[in-house]
Amino acid sequence: MSKVAQVTASTEEHIRAVAKRIFVSKGYAGTTIRDIAEAANTNVALLNYYFRSKEKLFVQVFEESLREFFASMLNMLNQELTVREKIENLIDRDFDFLTQNTEIPLFIMHEIRSNESNFIKEMALHNHFWESYFFRQVNEAMVKGEMRKMESIELIVLILSNIQFVFMAKPMIMLIAQMDDAAYLALLQAHKIRIKEMLFSYLFFKQENL
Amino acid sequence: MSKVAQVTASTEEHIRAVAKRIFVSKGYAGTTIRDIAEAANTNVALLNYYFRSKEKLFVQVFEESLREFFASMLNMLNQELTVREKIENLIDRDFDFLTQNTEIPLFIMHEIRSNESNFIKEMALHNHFWESYFFRQVNEAMVKGEMRKMESIELIVLILSNIQFVFMAKPMIMLIAQMDDAAYLALLQAHKIRIKEMLFSYLFFKQENL
């Protein structure tokens, strides 16, 4: 039984991994279950045997992507570090993750928007987010004048803009700048250093116009 | 004849406009020609009568979107303004356009990536871009120490990150911050002011570590 379960789990996991790669690259609507079956060296009936339907398979893939996507942010929230350290940590972790998973942010944004069956909106992403230690820390720093005053959502948008856009726009950047992969990676490194410099000097400005 | 041509043009234009709305919202693969025909109060045969195929209709829509998307950037490039004025101009114009066309950036990025038939790569977006007056101006300012030194592509990525991400991530922002449309619009206004402040103080720093 242990062996059966093992084989089962690995077949199922293999299909899920293949499905993830294709869904992430071509989107839900652009992917057929035959694409997945073929790439996984199996057949469409087996997909439905393990996952019941294309949509249920997709939901699993999407939820996993969402978890990975938010992992570094959630991780950041409740650690015993300064705000500045946490933000630097977030940038480093996100760049590492996104360099290996360039397509994830665009995939998630596109599916949230084009999704009509609303299962995404039921995932309750906002849970306990704004009440976390991080945002209390931030508020405190703002009150003390150690940090520029703004709403939490503004802060998050400002930071994530500078992290994620360069990944979401990868195809266009490579196109208009006529880059190869090596040049793109070099851009990533330069960009990462630059946004730390810019964000830190903006967020932790030398207090005067508090 | 003039009347025939007029009616023709308006029917064709009406279909194109409806198609654009649906393609932009649901993506190429997620859109059926029957979706479009129904929304345009006509039938699938008429779509093919005017546009020959779903793909040819899509190409027209996509090219138009691309033109609009780059309009403010191209407009900026060769005007008689200072670098700082041009960048402020770009931010203002893009925010105006994107507020009315929130879905365009995500649409374009997604289609560039999931597109397999490569017609996009043949559109030669890079033409004369890097040789424009704007980048000569920028280079000059950098040499003079009026502006922080960086590659042109870095500068563009830095600016566009801060403009476009807030639009591309709209569905997620509204979801995790539990915003309504009014709150989102308020966020846009605050963000626009903020990024001008941040970018200008970073790009046009008080010269010292030139």
Add this chain to the structure above:
DNA sequence: TCTCGATTTAAACAAATGATTAAATCAATA
């Protein structure tokens, strides 16, 4: 070895989809 449940496969089905056909309608003009 035989049995039985789990896994895998080939084949088929119904619905959806992009495209086409052929006929109907319209509108200008001879």
Add this chain to the structure above:
DNA sequence: TATTGATTTAATCATTTGTTTAAATCGAGA
């Protein structure tokens, strides 16, 4: 009014797509 070409429509076609069925294969335990 009759003709002609442009436009619009309903119906149909062939293929693709998600799903299901039924049979085959596998592997552990009796």
